[in-house]
Amino acid sequence: MPNSFASSHSSSSRPSSVVLARASLFKFVGLLAAVFLLASYSLVYLAQDLDRAEEAESAFYTKKALQSLEKSLRSTVKDYAFWGDAYKHLHTEVDTDWAFVRQNIGPTLYTDFGFQGLFVVNDVDRTVYSVVKGELKSVEVTEWLKQPIAGILDKARAGAETETPTTAFINVGGVPALVAAAAITPGTDPTVVPDDRPPSVLIFVDVLNSAKLLRIGDDFGIDRLHLATPDEAGTASLFPLGDDGAAGNLRWSPQRPGLRLLGIGLPLIGVAALLVCLMTWVILRRTTVGARALDASFASLQSSQDALATSEARFRDVVEASSDWVWEIDAEWHFTYLSERFEHVTGLSRDVWIGAVINDLLSTELGTLSQWLSIPSRRPDISIQCRYIDTEGQERITRLSARKMEGGGFRGTATDVTEEVEARRRIEFLSQHDALTGLPNRTRLQEFLDGKLKAVPTLDQPLVMLSLDLDRFKPVNDLLGHAAGDRVLNEVSNRLADCVRHGDLVARVGGDEFVLILTDVSSQEEVETLCRRLIESIEQPIAIDEQEVFVSASLGIAMAPHDACEATELLRYADIALYEAKAAGRNTWRFYAGDMNAKIIERRRLESDLRFAIKHGELRLHFQPRYRIADGQMVGAEALVRWQHPERGLIPPDTFIPIAEESGLILSLSNWVLDTACSYAARWPERLFVSVNLSPSEFKQGNLVERVQKTLASSGIDPGRVELEITESVMLEDAAGALEIMRTLKRLGVRISMDDFGTGYSSLSYLRAFPFDGLKIDRSFLNRLADSEDDKAIIRAIVGLGRALSLTVTAEGIETADHLKLLKSVSCDEGQGYFLSRPLDTFAFNELVGLFEEAR
Numbered sequence: 001m002p003n004s005f006a007s008s009h010s011s012s013s014r015p016s017s018v019v020l021a022r023a024s025l026f027k028f029v030g031l032l033a034a035v036f037l038l039a040s041y042s043l044v045y046l047a048q049d050l051d052r053a054e055e056a057e058s059a060f061y062t063k064k065a066l067q068s069l070e071k072s073l074r075s076t077v078k079d080y081a082f083w084g085d086a087y088k089h090l091h092t093e094v095d096t097d098w099a100f101v102r103q104n105i106g107p108t109l110y111t112d113f114g115f116q117g118l119f120v121v122n123d124v125d126r127t128v129y130s131v132v133k134g135e136l137k138s139v140e141v142t143e144w145l146k147q148p149i150a151g152i153l154d155k156a157r158a159g160a161e162t163e164t165p166t167t168a169f170i171n172v173g174g175v176p177a178l179v180a181a182a183a184i185t186p187g188t189d190p191t192v193v194p195d196d197r198p199p200s201v202l203i204f205v206d207v208l209n210s211a212k213l214l215r216i217g218d219d220f221g222i223d224r225l226h227l228a229t230p231d232e233a234g235t236a237s238l239f240p241l242g243d244d245g246a247a248g249n250l251r252w253s254p255q256r257p258g259l260r261l262l263g264i265g266l267p268l269i270g271v272a273a274l275l276v277c278l279m280t281w282v283i284l285r286r287t288t289v290g291a292r293a294l295d296a297s298f299a300s301l302q303s304s305q306d307a308l309a310t311s312e313a314r315f316r317d318v319v320e321a322s323s324d325w326v327w328e329i330d331a332e333w334h335f336t337y338l339s340e341r342f343e344h345v346t347g348l349s350r351d352v353w354i355g356a357v358i359n360d361l362l363s364t365e366l367g368t369l370s371q372w373l374s375i376p377s378r379r380p381d382i383s384i385q386c387r388y389i390d391t392e393g394q395e396r397i398t399r400l401s402a403r404k405m406e407g408g409g410f411r412g413t414a415t416d417v418t419e420e421v422e423a424r425r426r427i428e429f430l431s432q433h434d435a436l437t438g439l440p441n442r443t444r445l446q447e448f449l450d451g452k453l454k455a456v457p458t459l460d461q462p463l464v465m466l467s468l469d470l471d472r473f474k475p476v477n478d479l480l481g482h483a484a485g486d487r488v489l490n491e492v493s494n495r496l497a498d499c500v501r502h503g504d505l506v507a508r509v510g511g512d513e514f515v516l517i518l519t520d521v522s523s524q525e526e527v528e529t530l531c532r533r534l535i536e537s538i539e540q541p542i543a544i545d546e547q548e549v550f551v552s553a554s555l556g557i558a559m560a561p562h563d564a565c566e567a568t569e570l571l572r573y574a575d576i577a578l579y580e581a582k583a584a585g586r587n588t589w590r591f592y593a594g595d596m597n598a599k600i601i602e603r604r605r606l607e608s609d610l611r612f613a614i615k616h617g618e619l620r621l622h623f624q625p626r627y628r629i630a631d632g633q634m635v636g637a638e639a640l641v642r643w644q645h646p647e648r649g650l651i652p653p654d655t656f657i658p659i660a661e662e663s664g665l666i667l668s669l670s671n672w673v674l675d676t677a678c679s680y681a682a683r684w685p686e687r688l689f690v691s692v693n694l695s696p697s698e699f700k701q702g703n704l705v706e707r708v709q710k711t712l713a714s715s716g717i718d719p720g721r722v723e724l725e726i727t728e729s730v731m732l733e734d735a736a737g738a739l740e741i742m743r744t745l746k747r748l749g750v751r752i753s754m755d756d757f758g759t760g761y762s763s764l765s766y767l768r769a770f771p772f773d774g775l776k777i778d779r780s781f782l783n784r785l786a787d788s789e790d791d792k793a794i795i796r797a798i799v800g801l802g803r804a805l806s807l808t809v810t811a812e813g814i815e816t817a818d819h820l821k822l823l824k825s826v827s828c829d830e831g832q833g834y835f836l837s838r839p840l841d842t843f844a845f846n847e848l849v850g851l852f853e854e855a856r
Helices: 003-011 017-081 084-092 096-101 109-112 143-144 150-158 210-221 259-321 341-345 369-373 419-430 442-454 474-480 482-499 523-537 567-583 595-613 655-661 666-681 704-713 731-734 735-748 763-769 778-781 789-804 818-824 842-855
Strands: 118-120 127-130 134-139 164-170 174-185 201-205 238-241 250-251 324-329 335-338 384-389 395-404 410-416 464-469 503-511 513-518 542-544 547-549 552-560 589-591 621-629 632-646 649-651 691-692 722-726 752-758 774-777 806-810
Touching: 017 164, 017 210, 017 238, 017 259, 017 704, 017 789, 084 250, 096 127, 096 134, 109 201, 109 778, 118 143, 127 143, 143 201, 150 164, 150 201, 150 419, 174 250, 324 341, 341 410, 369 384, 369 395, 395 513, 410 774, 419 442, 442 464, 442 503, 442 567, 464 567, 474 482, 474 567, 482 503, 482 513, 482 523, 482 542, 482 589, 482 789, 513 523, 513 778, 523 552, 523 589, 552 567, 567 589, 567 595, 595 632, 595 655, 621 666, 621 842, 632 655, 632 666, 666 691, 691 752, 704 722, 704 735, 731 735, 735 752, 774 789, 778 789, 789 806, 789 818
Parallel strands: 552 589, 632 691, 691 722, 722 752, 752 774, 774 806
Antiparallel strands: 118 127, 118 201, 127 134, 164 174, 174 201, 238 250, 324 335, 324 410, 384 395, 395 410, 464 513, 464 552, 503 513, 542 547, 621 632, 632 649
16 A cells, blocks of 8 residues: 555656656757757858958959069060160160061060050150050150159169169059069170160050950959949959059959858758748657657556566575576666675675676677677577676686566576686696796697788788797806796796787797797888897896896798798798898898798808818918018918819808808818918018918817917927917907917917907907907908098007007008008008909919019
């Protein structure tokens, strides 16, 4: 009974739906009426504004038309007035035959330009030459114009020196005319000598009759441009000619776009208002019928509430007995019911989430939950995994099942499966990721690469693979242990991951080798920028137990589809490019090129041939003489190795020396060069020395001193006649060890020289600390002498530095007489180069030594 009374009371106090509908509709009609009034006012205002804009635009183009006419007439009179021939035939004397008969300044100005009057006024303001409408006349210009023109003549003569004409609008017999005047001068004609009289003035008169004004208006888009009549005075569309309209006023007929707009817009607004009134009447009738039906259904709804309350109580008792939590949503995806188990499982409040949208609580990997529930013909026995955030901010996973309710909405159950999913995910992760760094392993790399290649990358959007290998990583393991090496690998992995984007892949494929897959790179410049950033990041110091460890990286790059379209080929090509990067000095990158594979095969073949050449006497030794610059005397020679291949011919050192260093043959090669050079030099005159280059890798082997000592003993040469050339990289890699070896070599009595001085960044400090006897200026400074004053200054500074440190300074690459002259002027000690002598074989060198001995 209480519920029945409450329902009856609510029904009686509730406003009628018919009254509410009519009130809302009348308010809407009032709002539409205001909108129509505002639209009509805006249309009228816009029309007036368009007419004003059209009026202003026509006035602007009228002004531009007259300015263009004045400019054209000034240009024409200037061409004829500032002319040496005109000065001779119209000022110095008046030659009508030249001017009129020969048509230099005559009837053509009327036929071609339409100038009705052409006059020449002499120095005493008398008209001496007149052409009216193309005919020669004898008339004063003031009489023809019916007004004095002294002001125009004065302005024209005032512009004689600057060759500036003048123009003015005047009224000639009620018709406006444009007068252009300019002083007649010799112009730039050097053959005409001006006299001391005031210059004569050339006058052109262009009468602006009705036909001409219409033509001018048509050219500039001005409708019916004409001279204003007295009846048109005071109207808006007027343009004055001359001072305050002394020459008359121009009138035109501006277009009226605003009037046309009103003619179209106002009827349309009226029709729209009529249609709105008709629609309002129809809607009012239908709304009244619908409101009455709504009042009837409300009474029926009240009577069913008691039955619904009983049903809900029964359903709640069943749900709370379940171990999972039960949910229910309406057709708008809002929670209408959550069982008490919801709070126990999720830790969330039921009161907060009832009424909220289900998508705000649960999310899926396949889109929103509402999209999954809306799938047509979805099987009700299929569940879906969803995620939500619990009260502690942790992500939880639940398995959701749902069935559609009659009348709209869904209900179902939810089971928490977080621990089960995490366990399965961990197993899958370990099968595809590196256990040390957590990066993807080879298996995951292969799957990722196969998937991306199936998408068929294009030349505009290629798939880029970077094969990365750490440089200087082995000493970390050897000196600090594998635990430190593992920490370095973890730090490098983090840095690599930080350098790439979300859609890219960084994988560790073994040891200190990594592979990066880039999926959104469109140009080679972007790849090079990333490589530079990767190297800079890896080169940053890594703190290991209070000490800093430094490593670097080399990278090889291959791209699909440019280089390959299969994963195995792409990996192999990236490794080949990595090999090229390491061959180029490490700490850099190289893109795969089609000839790299052939180069590797060729390099291996050359390595095998070089090994054979060292053992079977295919190497040759050439000597490049070194001279004392002051007097041109030979003081020694540099030993240069050559390889005479039986099939390939002479192979340059630039080709086989790097191969020897990488393959470990450099020691055998260097031993041969040192032994052979010293054996030859032992037979030279006592005053000549031999210079031999040493590779930086020879300092790392630990037996350099023993090898040199053995060579000195076997050849019998005086140690003071042997010079060993080393580069700065020897000291950069192990300064302390290199210093000890060099001091031991000095105790043997040999000389030590720094080669390629000036190309490093810390050579000066090494000159002070290491026992050098001399230094060699790199040839690059001499090659740029013609273009760079800085290189000349550097050479002077190096020579001065060597003298201050008591070092013998030798210049390489002397190729011109200017090079030699400069070196002599700065007192450089010694030099070598093609200008002095090319490298010679042993026979030619011995002959050269003999010639020098005879000359002594």
